[in-house]
Amino acid sequence: MQQGKGVERRTVLKAAGASLAVTGLGATATACGGGSGSGDGTVTIRYAWWGAEDRARRINKTIDLFEKKYPKIKVKTDFQPYPDFWKKFNTQASGGNPPDVFQNAIGFLRKYDAKNVLLDLKEQVKAGNLRMEGFRAGLDTFGEIDGKLLGVPVGSNSMALVIDKPVYARAGITPDMGWTWDDFDEAMARVRDRTGRAGDSGMYGVMYLYDLYLRQNGKAFFTEDGLGFTETDLTRWWTKAEKGVRSGLFADPKKVAQIKPKSALSAELAGSEFTWDNFTVRYTSEGKSEYGLAPIPTTDGKRTGQYLGSLMLSASKRTQHPVEVAKFIDFMVHDPEVATIMGYDRGVPATTAQYEAYRPTDPVNKAIAAYEESLVEAGVLEPITPHPNGADICEAAFLRIGEELGLGKRSVADAVEQFFNESKTALSS
Amino acid sequence: MGTAVTHAPATEVRAKDPEPRHGPGTPPRPAGLKRRGRRENLAGYLFMSPWIAGFLLLTAGPMAASLYFAFTDYNLFDAPRWIGLDNFSEMFGDPRWRHSVRVTLWYVVVGTPVKLLVALGVALLLAQKRRGQAFYRAAFYAPSLIGASVSVAIVWKAIFSDDAVVDRTQRVFGIDAGGWTGDPDLIIYSLVALTVWQFGAPMVIFLAGLKQVPRELYEAADVDGAGRLRQFWNITLPMISPVLFFNVLLETIHSFQIFSSAYIVGGGAGGNACGPADGSMVYTCYLYVQGFENSRMGLASAMAWMLLVAVALVTAVLFWSQKRWVHYEEGGR
Numbered sequence: 001m002q003q004g005k006g007v008e009r010r011t012v013l014k015a016a017g018a019s020l021a022v023t024g025l026g027a028t029a030t031a032c033g034g035g036s037g038s039g040d041g042t043v044t045i046r047y048a049w050w051g052a053e054d055r056a057r058r059i060n061k062t063i064d065l066f067e068k069k070y071p072k073i074k075v076k077t078d079f080q081p082y083p084d085f086w087k088k089f090n091t092q093a094s095g096g097n098p099p100d101v102f103q104n105a106i107g108f109l110r111k112y113d114a115k116n117v118l119l120d121l122k123e124q125v126k127a128g129n130l131r132m133e134g135f136r137a138g139l140d141t142f143g144e145i146d147g148k149l150l151g152v153p154v155g156s157n158s159m160a161l162v163i164d165k166p167v168y169a170r171a172g173i174t175p176d177m178g179w180t181w182d183d184f185d186e187a188m189a190r191v192r193d194r195t196g197r198a199g200d201s202g203m204y205g206v207m208y209l210y211d212l213y214l215r216q217n218g219k220a221f222f223t224e225d226g227l228g229f230t231e232t233d234l235t236r237w238w239t240k241a242e243k244g245v246r247s248g249l250f251a252d253p254k255k256v257a258q259i260k261p262k263s264a265l266s267a268e269l270a271g272s273e274f275t276w277d278n279f280t281v282r283y284t285s286e287g288k289s290e291y292g293l294a295p296i297p298t299t300d301g302k303r304t305g306q307y308l309g310s311l312m313l314s315a316s317k318r319t320q321h322p323v324e325v326a327k328f329i330d331f332m333v334h335d336p337e338v339a340t341i342m343g344y345d346r347g348v349p350a351t352t353a354q355y356e357a358y359r360p361t362d363p364v365n366k367a368i369a370a371y372e373e374s375l376v377e378a379g380v381l382e383p384i385t386p387h388p389n390g391a392d393i394c395e396a397a398f399l400r401i402g403e404e405l406g407l408g409k410r411s412v413a414d415a416v417e418q419f420f421n422e423s424k425t426a427l428s429s
Numbered sequence: 430m431g432t433a434v435t436h437a438p439a440t441e442v443r444a445k446d447p448e449p450r451h452g453p454g455t456p457p458r459p460a461g462l463k464r465r466g467r468r469e470n471l472a473g474y475l476f477m478s479p480w481i482a483g484f485l486l487l488t489a490g491p492m493a494a495s496l497y498f499a500f501t502d503y504n505l506f507d508a509p510r511w512i513g514l515d516n517f518s519e520m521f522g523d524p525r526w527r528h529s530v531r532v533t534l535w536y537v538v539v540g541t542p543v544k545l546l547v548a549l550g551v552a553l554l555l556a557q558k559r560r561g562q563a564f565y566r567a568a569f570y571a572p573s574l575i576g577a578s579v580s581v582a583i584v585w586k587a588i589f590s591d592d593a594v595v596d597r598t599q600r601v602f603g604i605d606a607g608g609w610t611g612d613p614d615l616i617i618y619s620l621v622a623l624t625v626w627q628f629g630a631p632m633v634i635f636l637a638g639l640k641q642v643p644r645e646l647y648e649a650a651d652v653d654g655a656g657r658l659r660q661f662w663n664i665t666l667p668m669i670s671p672v673l674f675f676n677v678l679l680e681t682i683h684s685f686q687i688f689s690s691a692y693i694v695g696g697g698a699g700g701n702a703c704g705p706a707d708g709s710m711v712y713t714c715y716l717y718v719q720g721f722e723n724s725r726m727g728l729a730s731a732m733a734w735m736l737l738v739a740v741a742l743v744t745a746v747l748f749w750s751q752k753r754w755v756h757y758e759e760g761g762r
Contacts, residue, residue, distance in 0.1 A: 087721050094505030094724070115506040257705040258591045258611035260696075393723055409613050409706035418524070426723070 043321050044074040045328060049103035050085035052261070054285040055345050062338045066331050073324045081261050086392065093117045096318060101325045103346075104143075104151045104314040106384065107391040112314075113145055114389050119315040120148040124326035131330055137376075139350045143312045151312030152329050155347025158306050158375055159208055160277040161294040167195050167271040168292075175294040177378050181213075184297040188249040191271040198251035201264035201273040204241030205402025207395040208309075209274040211385055212296055213237070215305030220385040226427055227394070228385075231416050238405055238412045245406045253406035262286060276309065277371050278347045284364045291364065293371040306375060307384040311346045344368040393426035498730035505726050516731035526732070528707055529715035532617060536711060537684040540621040545676055548628040552635035553661075566636070573629025582623070582693035586610055589619040589694070610694060613708035620709055623690050631676040638672030639665070667756040674755045678747055685740050688713040712736055 049059065056079050063075045078099065080088060086108070092098045098117060112118050124130045132140045135153065143151030161175065168174070171190045175183070188199030203209050211221035220228040244250040251270040265273040266287025272294070273279075280291045296304040313332060315325045332338055336357030339349045344365045349355045360366045375381055397419055405415040474481070499516060501509035520526050555566055575581055589595050591608030599606055609615040646664050655663070666673075691711045695704030703714035710718075713736070720729030 083722075090505075090724060091721060115504075117506075252607070254607050254611035254705065255591055256611075258608050396722070404613075404706040407613055407706045 040072075042072050042074060043324050044076055045101060045319070045321055045324055046076045046078065046099040047101050047328070048078040048080075048085070048089065048099040050080055050082045051103075051345075052081070052282050052286065054282055055079070058342050058345055061341045062332065062335075065335070065337055065341070066328065069331065070324075070327065073328065075328070083396070093316065098316040098318065100319040100321060101313055101315050101328055103154075104312045106142075106309060106312075107387045107395060109143065109145050109150050109314075110387060110389045111392060113148070113150055117316055117318075118148075118150045119317045119319065119322060119325075120150065121152065121315060121326060121329070122149045124322060125149065127323070127326075129323055129326035129330065131334060134334070134351045134353055136348075136350060136352055136355060137308060139308070139310060142308075142310050143314070151314045152333055153310035153312050153350040154333055155278070155342075155344065155349050156308040156310050156372065157276045157278045157347035158308055158372060158381075159212055159274060159296060160371060161272050161274055161296060162265060162277070162280055162283065163272040163292050163294050164197075164265060164268070164270075164287075165290040165292045167191060167197060167289070168294075170195050171271070175297075177295045177374060177380075178301050179295065179297050180301055181297045181299060185249075188244070192248050195271060197268065198270045199249045199272065200244075201251045201270035202253060202256055202402070202406060203250070203274045204238060204244070204406070205399040206274050207398045208276075209296075210237060210398070212305035213299070215382070215385065216299040216303050222386055222388055222391060222394075224386050225388050227420070227423055231420060234416045234419065235412055238402070238415055241402065242405060242412055250406070253403050257403070265291070276347070277368050278344050280364050280368060281343060281345045293367050295374075302380075304375075304378075304380045305382065306380055307382050308372075309347075309384070310350065348372050388427060390423075390426040390428075394423045397422040397426070495730040495733060498727050499734050500731070501727045502725075503727035503730075504724045506724075509727060512727070516728045517735070519728065520731060520735065525707065525710070526715060529710045529712050532707070532710055533685065533687070533712040536617060536620060536624075536687060537681060540624045541677070541680045541684050543621065544625045544628050545631055545673075545680060547625055548631035548676070549635050549673075551628065552632045552639060553665075555632075556636060556639040566633075570629035570633060573627045579689060579693060582690045585619065585623050585690070586694045589616075589622075611705055613704065613706035616695060616704045616708040619694060620687070620691055620711075623694070624684065624687070631680060634672055634676055635669065638669040642668040668758075670755045671757055674747070674751050678744065681743060681747065682740055685736065685743070686713060687711050688717070692717070 047063070049055070051059075056077075059079075060077065063077065067073065067075060078088075079085070085103075089098060089102065093112070093115070104112075109118070121130055125132050130152070132149070132152070137156060139153040139156060142153045143149060163175075168191070171187070171194045173187045173190055175187065191197060191199040207221060214220050214229050214233065219233070222228055241250070245253065251264050255269050256264045259267040259269065263273065263275075263279075263283060263286065264270045266283045266289075268287070268289070274296075277293055280293060283291045296306060298304055313329045315322065315329070319325050333349075333351050334353050336353055339354035339358040342349075343358065344360065348369060349358060358365075360369055401410065401415050401419045401422075404410045405412065410418065498509055500511060500513060502512050502515070503509035551569055555562065555569065587593055589609040591611055593608065596606065596608050606612060606615060609619040642665060646668070647660060650660050650664060688711070691703055691709040691714050695709035695714070703710040703718070712732070716729050716732045716736070719725045719732065
């Protein structure tokens with residue numbers, strides 16, 4: 001402790017103080033990073049969606065187009081596979097830092113409206129920043145909940161049986177509109193016997209398919225505030241599923257789990273898969289085969305229980321730039337050139353302007369258009385099932401417990417009980 | 430070395446003793462120096478302030494908050510609602526929670542001993558003097574340096590999945606498991622294999638412990654005609670038992686906290702949260718699912734505190750047990 005060191009110490013102290021101040025400033029600067037506006041009036045908005053590589057490439061092209069037309073708006077992007085997207089979104093939203101604009105689906109509207117996350121876009125419509133005219137098939141009200149406009153549809157889609165065309169040809173199956181579940185079971189067996197591949201990838205865990213089956217029988221997966229079916233219903237559905245997995249009609253869930261995020265269909269584990277019709281676009285880029293669309297099997301030879309679904313764009317309530325976000329959504333749903341880039345990746349374009357701008361020439365997109373036209377012609381489309389708050393958690397539980405059943409880790413009775421327990425918790429909170 | 434580690438706090442206290450503030454023999458300081466002392470204290474605190482701020486804001490604060498949340502229903506969006514012990518009773522009644530406890534215990538009970546055995550075995554080999562020893566040590570330690578990373582977990586998933594290296598090798602021997610990562614019963618073993626592969630850290634500590642064992646003891650044993658096994662059992666093991674204790678403690682606590690490898694090998698992008706049919710659903714994975722997938726932060730906080738209590742209990746039992754098997758040399762070499 002000599003005298004001379006005091007000076008040095010003071011200097012060091014000052015330095016420490018200064019570096020502390022700098023650290024402090026650094027922290028503030030990072031904190032401000034979210035509120036993005038710079039001197040020349042350029043505004044940055046964050047846009048997030050879920051999907052695979054192929055969709056990301058298309059979307060990035062549409063963003064380039066947008067930025068060219070609106071040089072004062074910059075778009076920062078972020079994408080994940082479906083389940084991961086919502087985990088990240090949920091965390092961001094709860095931390096008060098959600099993306100300004102993001103892809104959304106029907107099952108999440110009530111949930112995030114209840115949590116005060118979604119911006120009512122009605123005001124931007126009134127201000128003329130977002131046009132809600134020119135939508136097809138009543139889609140303009142698809143994202144309306146309790147009089148609030150919470151999502152703007154980008155395209156319509158519907159559930160379908162996506163098939164591996166060469167496999168179905170080899171098995172000698174041509175499904176027609178109105179084919180029944182008995183026909184379907186027979187087809188599964190034929191695919192298995194003649195091509196050595198499982199018929200289906202695991203339909204028993206797909207909430208949106210079971211919903212259609214229930215609707216064919218006068219029920220539905222959800223009511224306004226709960227589940228629309230009983231334990232007995234599900235026991236029947238999953239008993240059939242268990243047999244299907246054991247007998248090789250449905251793909252081995254062990255293998256399906258290991259090729260994720262690739263699908264069982266494009267990985268050639270199964271000959272077909274129940275999913276949204278626009279998925280053929282993704283599977284075509286992911287797999288080696290040709291993929292086509294077959295109708296949903298029916299119970300009575302007529303009703304498929306289908307409805308038009310839609311992916312949407314939503315804005316978050318906390319966005320600093322509602323005007324720019326509204327202009328962005330408007331551009332994405334109306335601009336004809338966007339339609340030619342996106343194709344039917346997110347469904348058949350929602351607005352007539354985009355629908356007419358893109359006339360598919362390739363077999364994949366042509367098939368999607370033909371499929372949705374055939375639904376209209378057959379007159380099978382009905383109003384959509386309600387999706388109460390908690391629907392997304394039920395969907396995930398249905399898939400997971402269905403998989404456990406397929407893997408033989410649960411008996412049917414056990415699986416049914418577990419699903420009803422979990423959904424009760426999810427729907428009551 | 431072993432004693433130095435386990436008695437670290439005691440040595441610290443002793444280290445301060447040589448220059449006591451107002452100890453006998455030192456003349457009382459004048460007032461000016463007292464002020465200087467206070468200023469020095471202040472300087473000390475200032476230097477510590479980044480750490481103190483970090484501790485308060487990033488550790489103590491969140492911990493206190495999570496203790497509070499553990500007794501509430503909290504979904505991140507709405508204000509937390511006090512529900513007393515409901516989270517805990519829900520936890521115990523939840524079959525998925527009990528499953529996650531079983532998976533974790535299995536992982537700890539199988540993984541930790543195997544890892545330590547491998548670490549000790551390799552340390553014994555590396556303790557011998559031979560050429561290129563430094564290289565071997567570095568080579569064996571390398572996996573531990575990269576082991577905790579996400580990329581290794583991804584590689585691991587690729588190695589153990591269907592039609593990959595492990596699966597194909599197995600098939601040569603006529604075993605067709607169809608990939609470990611898709612099998613609810615096998616996936617946990619791929620995680621055990623991953624942790625065993627990262628034996629480097631305990632190995633280094635074992636090595637240090639082995640170096641501390643006095644040569645004379647072995648020489649004496651040689652003279653008495655004791656064989657290698659006997660020497661290991663009666664000299665090496667008791668002499669390194671403090672190091673062994675330290676490793677057991679550390680690795681057990683570590684194993685309870687396993688998350689990233691289970692999360693990535695079990696699911697990763699677009700997959701399930703933690704393995705097919707919850708096969709790798711370790712405790713922290715389920716905590717993550719409840720917190721971030723189901724937005725039940727109150728329940729997740731309660732689970733976190735439950736884990737802390739469980740690990741504390743296990744640690745206490747280990748400490749209590751050391752009387753029976755850990756041998757400290759008197760006088761602390």
